[in-house]
Amino acid sequence: MFGRRRKENRRAESPDPAEEAEQVPARESGPWDADEPHSARERVDLGGLRLPVDPGFEIQLTVEGDRISGAVILSQESALQVQALAAPKRNGIWDEVRAEVAGAVKNAGGTCEERQGPFGAELDARIPGEDGTPQPIRYLGIDGPRWLLRAAISGRAALDAEVAATLENVIRDIVVVRGDGPMAPHEPIELRLPAEARQAMGQQEPGRPDLKPFERGPEIAETR
Template identity: 30%
Template sequence: MFGRKKSVTGDSEAAAPGDAADSAPSTAGPHDRSAIADVTRYYTDLGFGHLDLGSLVIGVPKGRDLNVALDPNGQPEFHVVTSVSRVIPRAFAAPKSAGQWRTMVAGMREQLEGQGAEVTVEDGPWGRELVAAMPGAVFRAIGVDGHRWTAEVRIMATPELAEQAAEEGREVFEHLLVNRGEGPMPVREALPLTIPDEIQQALVKAQSQLAAQQQAQAYQQQMAAGQPAQAAAQARPQNPQARPQTGQTPASSSPAPAQEPSPASQPEQTPASQPVQKPASQPRRDGSAMDRLRGTDEL
């Protein structure tokens, strides 16, 4: 399964616009976007769908779905999901010198071990892969340094399906395209994404619903605690219709707050004709394994 670290295409290996080949580069990805002459053809030849987010192009293998969600900070992130795995691709600015991924792995390992996870670092096709075992779940992070960027995927799965999930994550990782841009950026800062208008509108709606939901929860907590009516009224949602109802979900066009599935559950599926799912909003379960993993931007 594991072999020598594969090379990664960067700006220095990109073909000039006038003589760029139509076929994919001979080296393994993730690739710098400038190395691909025709992005649409690249994914079509693979039999993949894809979503172009400007700084990051995510390929979606056949039989998988792409969900959009909100992370704990209310920022959008994209998940490639199957019944086996949930894969989250990301890309960061990096210095010209290599070594950022090694530093990120060390930071993740220290934090996860501090939370009681059993952490190992394995040798994978791109080098170091961090694996954290928790009750009922396995988290794996795969990354590599490109030319002034670092690409990463994070994979969540149940223990019995962890190896299959790792292969699914590697397939997504290998075909990421990264566009770092030329402007200065702090190292380890996430590359900004260009969100398509349709998805952006759904995200704005989801953020509003999340705010209303949080306000409603605060109101319910104050009422349950027997707080004075005046204080409870201040916490009460201004728009009663925005208050979530038990057993009811918002319209399916609204993305959910980013939440990894419970280890015993499977990621929600979408029809193949819909490349991006906007899952129904569900309250985050504080203290879940993935909540702890994603407590900081370093993880």
């Protein structure tokens, strides 16, 4: 009787490995998953991404064909480009994406060096501009629950730590909405215009879309 009780106690004290694998440690700062507790500050709802609003920001959307795949936040002579990608449930993809980015930079005639930044491993790159002058750009990646937030900081913020801090705080306050549907790893999480922007564009004369529908806060424009 006593032996069976000890065996049952050991079984109760030893957690199921499958249950341990499902546990995801709570993160202390963003970017946040939509299902995680996060601040209720004002954000632009782009579907797959919710971006923090600030009067000094201008937000542009990156369009690939008919699909909105990313967003660019302009502030203080700098740009923060963000894109959310689907990832497997069990492991992140930033390591392999970072290697792909490094290869693409070198193929374009640029250079890059891996270093540790506020979000972990990142790439400090120099890419030839239109006049051949090397342009600084930082590539960052943050693995979340079944997603990767990929970011690139360029312009003044790529060299000025104080300006960079503003955009780094933007990254910390982004909310990623992965959704429950099946997606292939590396597939971009699709974005959409906010409801008020779609309504404003629908009221424009044909052939003259207004890509700055907000009276205050960020401006939304399309880049192709």
